Amino acid sequence: MATAEKTKIEDNVVHLDPAAEQELTDGFHLVIDALKLNGIETIYGVPGIPITDLGRMAQEEGIRVISFRHEQNAGNAAAIAGFLTKKPGVCLTVSAPGFLNGLTALANATTNCFPMILISGSSEREIVDLQQGDYEEMDQLAIAKPLCKAAFRVLHAADIGIGVARAIRAAVSGRPGGVYLDLPAKLFSQAMDAEAGAKSLVKVIDAAPAQIPSPAAVDRAIDLLKGAKKPLIILGKGAAYAQADEEIRAFVENSGIPFLPMSMAKGLLPDTHPQSAGAARSTALKDADVVLLVGARLNWLLSHGKGKTWGDKPKQFIQVDIEPREMDSNVEIKAPLVGDIGSVIAALNARIDGSWQAPPAEWVETIRSKKEANIAKMAPKLLKNSVPMDFHSALGALKNVIKERPDAILVNEGANTLDLARGIIDMHQPRKRLDVGTWGVMGIGMGFAVGAAVETGKPVLAVEGDSAFGFSGMEVETICRYDLPVTIVIFNNNGIYRGTDTDPTGRDPGTTVFVPGARYDKMMEAFGGVGVHVTSPDELYRAVSAAMDSGKPTLINAVIDPAAGSESGNIGSLNPQSVVKKKK
Numbered sequence: 234m235a236t237a238e239k240t241k242i243e244d245n246v247v248h249l250d251p252a253a254e255q256e257l258t259d260g261f262h263l264v265i266d267a268l269k270l271n272g273i274e275t276i277y278g279v280p281g282i283p284i285t286d287l288g289r290m291a292q293e294e295g296i297r298v299i300s301f302r303h304e305q306n307a308g309n310a311a312a313i314a315g316f317l318t319k320k321p322g323v324c325l326t327v328s329a330p331g332f333l334n335g336l337t338a339l340a341n342a343t344t345n346c347f348p349m350i351l352i353s354g355s356s357e358r359e360i361v362d363l364q365q366g367d368y369e370e371m372d373q374l375a376i377a378k379p380l381c382k383a384a385f386r387v388l389h390a391a392d393i394g395i396g397v398a399r400a401i402r403a404a405v406s407g408r409p410g411g412v413y414l415d416l417p418a419k420l421f422s423q424a425m426d427a428e429a430g431a432k433s434l435v436k437v438i439d440a441a442p443a444q445i446p447s448p449a450a451v452d453r454a455i456d457l458l459k460g461a462k463k464p465l466i467i468l469g470k471g472a473a474y475a476q477a478d479e480e481i482r483a484f485v486e487n488s489g490i491p492f493l494p495m496s497m498a499k500g501l502l503p504d505t506h507p508q509s510a511g512a513a514r515s516t517a518l519k520d521a522d523v524v525l526l527v528g529a530r531l532n533w534l535l536s537h538g539k540g541k542t543w544g545d546k547p548k549q550f551i552q553v554d555i556e557p558r559e560m561d562s563n564v565e566i567k568a569p570l571v572g573d574i575g576s577v578i579a580a581l582n583a584r585i586d587g588s589w590q591a592p593p594a595e596w597v598e599t600i601r602s603k604k605e606a607n608i609a610k611m612a613p614k615l616l617k618n619s620v621p622m623d624f625h626s627a628l629g630a631l632k633n634v635i636k637e638r639p640d641a642i643l644v645n646e647g648a649n650t651l652d653l654a655r656g657i658i659d660m661h662q663p664r665k666r667l668d669v670g671t672w673g674v675m676g677i678g679m680g681f682a683v684g685a686a687v688e689t690g691k692p693v694l695a696v697e698g699d700s701a702f703g704f705s706g707m708e709v710e711t712i713c714r715y716d717l718p719v720t721i722v723i724f725n726n727n728g729i730y731r732g733t734d735t736d737p738t739g740r741d742p743g744t745t746v747f748v749p750g751a752r753y754d755k756m757m758e759a760f761g762g763v764g765v766h767v768t769s770p771d772e773l774y775r776a777v778s779a780a781m782d783s784g785k786p787t788l789i790n791a792v793i794d795p796a797a798g799s800e801s802g803n804i805g806s807l808n809p810q811s812v813v814k815k816k817k
């Protein structure tokens with residue numbers, strides 16, 4: 234904060250008054266003060282014009298600033314920080330290209346309902362609107378709008394407090410999501426009387442107010458559940474986000490209803506819980522008659538609530554969601570329960586009383602026996618100490634690592650690496666599994682790993698397909714620079730899906746293959762981290778255990794048989810098939 238003598242501020246110019254001595258603040262400091270006032274402790278970003286000094290000053294003022302190598306990864310770190318903490322994760326980017334790089338993460342956060350604010354410096358309104366060719370000229374606000382929940386631009390230093398408050402409230406209230414905050418370069422050096430500046434700041438009170446469900450809606454849901462012969466609870470990542478862990482656990486256990494966790498809801502109740510239907514997914518979905526969705530949407534991951542996945546028996550859906558418009562998005566919802574998940578589940582819990590009857594034993598037994606059969610079928614594949622490793626034997630080793638460290642955070646992306654890890658690695662605690670989410674997007678890996686390590690201080694294990702890792706791999710330098718407790722395992726099978734494709738013309742490598750035998754571990758060593766190369770499940774188990782116990786940034790290159798795995802991703806019937814027969 235500067236001290237100066239002034240009379241008024243006009244057009245960013247401070248006019249001095251020799252008679253009065255006043256303390257000044259400016260746009261840079263007001264942004265920092267507004268964030269601090271609202272409990273923002275960390276900023277993820279990439280420095281550059283015009284926000285370099287904002288990062289420096291934020292650090293000086295006690296905000297932790299984590300600088301990345303690419304904005305998309307910084308954005309992903311901010312987004313997952315939002316998911317883990319229920320506070321908006323903040324990502325700071327430079328104008329135009331940096332802003333665009335951050336947008337993928339912002340759009341992904343919005344799709345996944347993670348609260349995040351992308352703050353970007355931008356070029357000058359007057360020049361942009363006349364298209365006169367400013368440095369990195371772009372109408373960023375217009376571009377961001379369709380990709381996020383709300384977008385705001387602040388033109389005057391006196392409005393920074395309101396701008397930040399609006400961004401915070403928009404990000405976390407109702408259905409959370411991404412928010413864009415546009416700060417033109419000129420704003421940062423606008424001076425203002427310090428006292429007036431402090432008064433202009435806004436502390437957001439009750440940013441995400443509870444939304445209590447109506448008693449009639451609760452009655453409707455309870456009546457349906459009571460009449461069910463084959464009830465099923467599906468927990469989505471909204472349920473994990475809600476941090477209503479005890480309420481949810483009490484509801485599941487006191488109701489006795491089997492539950493199926495979506496990927497990022499795994500661990501809300503342990504996967505080893507007797508009521509888990511995770512390993513009997515198809516049976517549970519096909520045969521259930523009443524399905525209670527808790528923070529899970531009937532999107533592609535649940536086959537839109539219809540078709541073969543859901544079998545031919547009639548279903549009745551109860552849906553818990555904070556967003557009323559989610560109801561009936563794909564099929565009829567018989568009992569919509571609009572409200573925040575904590576309040577809704579508390580209301581349901583109040584109704585599990587002496588008159589409640591557990592679901593019929595036959596249904597519970599059907600799920601249990603299918604689950605045990607699937608687990609028994611899988612078990613021998615996980616125990617093989619094969620060289621080269623396949624996905625199952627390698628994941629069998631990692632399943633044990635997580636079992637021994639239930640509070641570690643697992644980040645997971647890839648194709649086979651994702652699909653098989655989801656089923657094989659049991660999760661034991663809430664919000665410990667972070668993955669590709671609603672879009673099935675590749676590239677979240679290192680951003681999520683950094684965000685999770687910074688926000689929780691827990692050891693992070695990132696299990697990455699070799700292709701998926703490539704989207705954010707340069708952030709291994711960030712992980713080493715901040716000395717984060719992140720262990721990365723690359724499942725290296727020389728390609729996407731498999732490493733065996735060839736170009737039929739013989740001209741180029743096949744479209745899905747990479748340099749064979751690549752040594753990703755050397756990348757880590759280049760930045761002072763630990764690199765390990767392993768070829769067997771036993772070696773993998775030992776290397777990962779040692780890395781996680783040491784807390785040192787480590788990358789383990791795990792050689793997987795290039796022929797292992799399926800030849801395309803598991804997105805069900807959405808994967809297009811050619812109608813033209815191959816030429817012989």
Ligand SMILES: CC(C)(COP(=O)(O)OP(=O)(O)OC[C@H]1O[C@@H](n2cnc3c(N)ncnc32)[C@H](O)[C@@H]1OP(=O)(O)O)[C@@H](O)C(=O)NCCC(=O)NCCSC(=O)C(=O)O
Binds near residue numbers: 515607611655656804
């Ligand atoms: C499409 C899905 C929602 C549903 O797939 P399904 O195959 O029906 O289910 P799952 O994979 O969960 O489970 C497969 C089977 O394993 C069973 N199962 C589950 N857990 C276990 C354990 N622990 N032990 C034994 N068996 C188990 C489960 O009951 C199923 O068997 P049965 O009950 O007997 O059926 C899911 O695969 C999914 O979330 N896919 C997301 C994929 C994604 O996002 N990819 C990113 C794109 S990659 C990319 O970019 C690209 O490829 O391109």
